[in-house]
Amino acid sequence: MAEALLRSNLLTRRFGGLTAVNGVSLELHVGEVHAVIGTNGAGKSTLINMLSGEIPASSGSIHFEDHDITDWPQPKRARAGIGRSYQRTTIFPEFTVLENCRLCAQAALPRAWAVWESAQRCAQSLAVAREALAAAGLADVAQRHAGTLSHGGKRQLEIAMCTATKPRVLLLDEPLAGMGAEETDRMLALLASLKATHAVLLVEHDMDAVFRIADRITVMVNGEVIASDVPAAIRSNRDVQTAYLGEGH
Numbered sequence: 090m091a092e093a094l095l096r097s098n099l100l101t102r103r104f105g106g107l108t109a110v111n112g113v114s115l116e117l118h119v120g121e122v123h124a125v126i127g128t129n130g131a132g133k134s135t136l137i138n139m140l141s142g143e144i145p146a147s148s149g150s151i152h153f154e155d156h157d158i159t160d161w162p163q164p165k166r167a168r169a170g171i172g173r174s175y176q177r178t179t180i181f182p183e184f185t186v187l188e189n190c191r192l193c194a195q196a197a198l199p200r201a202w203a204v205w206e207s208a209q210r211c212a213q214s215l216a217v218a219r220e221a222l223a224a225a226g227l228a229d230v231a232q233r234h235a236g237t238l239s240h241g242g243k244r245q246l247e248i249a250m251c252t253a254t255k256p257r258v259l260l261l262d263e264p265l266a267g268m269g270a271e272e273t274d275r276m277l278a279l280l281a282s283l284k285a286t287h288a289v290l291l292v293e294h295d296m297d298a299v300f301r302i303a304d305r306i307t308v309m310v311n312g313e314v315i316a317s318d319v320p321a322a323i324r325s326n327r328d329v330q331t332a333y334l335g336e337g338h
């Protein structure tokens with residue numbers, strides 16, 4: 090297999106006396122959805138927050154291609170191609186779907202707010218935004234106010250806003266939360282198309298969806314990885330069954 094685009098080595102985060110993430114090593118590859126699952130408080134969001142640069146690691150390292158990015162701040166990681174979505178909705182409801190996406194596309198351009206270059210930049214960021222919306226299946230609702238979208242539509246828009254920044258890694262924190270069956274199907278189809286050109290890390294509680302979409306699954310319990318393998322092997326792993334999935338899953 091080709092070299093990993095993003096990898097962590099023995100990544101650890103302590104909050105006072107609590108070790109939220111303990112020595113986690115994992116790899117993200119283009120062409121793969123790598124799901125991280127675990128019970129509430131297992132350390133999944135803390136792991137994403139360290140990979141995206143929102144919080145520093147207590148120890149361990151993170152590499153993006155050949156670069157040691159462990160000490161890079163979040164904006165530098167974002168510019169290098171590490172995009173993320175959040176558990177909470179982060180759209181501007183009063184702006185149109187297109188404007189939400191265009192702002193993200195513009196923010197990712199070098200010298201994003203150089204207003205004297207605005208006409209040309211506007212065209213460039215508009216084109217990128219339209220492309221991201223089309224890929225997310227939102228072209229038809231581009232002129233609607235984002236606040237009027239369904240819950241699933243808003244989550245799709247968040248992914249489009251993320252891809253409009255032209256990332257190569259997508260760190261997705263529970264993109265399926267609160268979705269119905271149809272919305273979940275649509276989102277999984279979107280993720281399946283995005284993985285061709287991105288390395289995707291998916292933190293998700295919907296186990297059926299995880300087993301449908303993931304190429305690799307890492308299981309965390311109390312901050313530690315207890316298993317990391319292809320879905321079929323995870324499904325039959327006794328430790329995983331006992332610790333997390335429950336007997337008979």
Ligand SMILES: Nc1ncnc2c1ncn2[C@@H]1O[C@H](COP(=O)(O)OP(=O)(O)OP(=O)(O)O)[C@@H](O)[C@H]1O
Binds near residue numbers: 104131
């Ligand atoms: N800023 C913080 N300060 C102190 N403790 C924290 C902080 N952030 C997270 N924790 C603790 O670290 C542990 C891991 O939390 P984290 O949110 O990463 O888990 P999670 O697997 O994402 O959970 P969930 O599935 O509920 O979102 C928890 O015990 C949590 O209370």
